[in-house]
Amino acid sequence: VCTWSPTLCRKASASRRACLIARFNFAYAKDRLDAEICLKKFICDIEMVQRIIYIAALESFRAAKKAFWKIKVSVKESLAVNHCGGPASLELAVVDYIACHKDLFDVCCCLQDVVCSMNTNARLPCSEDIDYNVISCFMKELCCLAFSMQTLIPPLDVAFGIDGELFNRNMYYRSCDSDFTAPFVAYHIWPALMESGAVIVKGEVVTRK
Structure with missing residues (x-):
């Protein structure tokens, strides 16, 4: 009889984490540039194009x-009925369940949320000038990636940057x-990837006087 040992669990988790980080790097190296090409058909200002992509990522x-949190609450209520362990083991069971049932995540609904937020963002061109659905593939991939990153313990997240902040060489290129x-x-240009406050992958910024 095969048993799923804690060692195997840790190895599987580490492998999944490495794959997700690799996907994040690929999104920066390839998907981001593809999104730039799409946006440049409608917007000539490269700075605005890069700002749009950065905000789309955030x-x-x-x-x-937000979607993960809602699903987590629902799954936790369902699993708690027959759960015999303590709160910590229930939390782990919930995260594992969601990781194995990614079909619970409605990426199309999530994408609509992203586009709606971008349409109302005062720092971006209004929806009459640009349809942000032109980079829907890029945003869908990031939504799926971000959702999967929430199933890690600890989860991975991106840092929120502010224009005019002091350049941090430990966080950005x-x-x-x-x-x-x-x-x-x-x-x-691109957010840094974080884990429990530590920088896992540096982001990219433009610095000017």
Whole structure:
């Protein structure tokens, strides 16, 4: 009889974590650039294009985390009925259940949430000028990725950056067209990936005086 040992569980979790981080890196290296190409057909300002993609990434994580929380509450109520262990083991059981039943996540509904938030974001072009659904594939991938990252213990999340913040070399790379002597962030291109407050993958920013 095969048993699912704690060691195997840890190895499986570490492997899943590594795969999700790799997907995040791929989203930065490939999906982000594909989204840029789509947006450039409608917007000539590269800075605005990059701002849109950055906000789309943040909103995708926000929406996915909100969806995960709602599902988690529902699953927890269902599993608690027959659960014999303590709160910690119930929490683990809930996360494992969601990780194995990703069909519980309605990515289309999550995408609608992202687009709606972007349409009402005062820092972005209004919906009359650009339909953010042109980068729906990019946002869907990030929503799915963000949702899966919530099933890790501890979960992975992205850092929220603010224009004008002091440049943090431990959290961000400077873009190639940045002023490398400038101490402040002009705007963000890609968020940093975090785990329990520690930087796992650096983001990218533009610094200018």
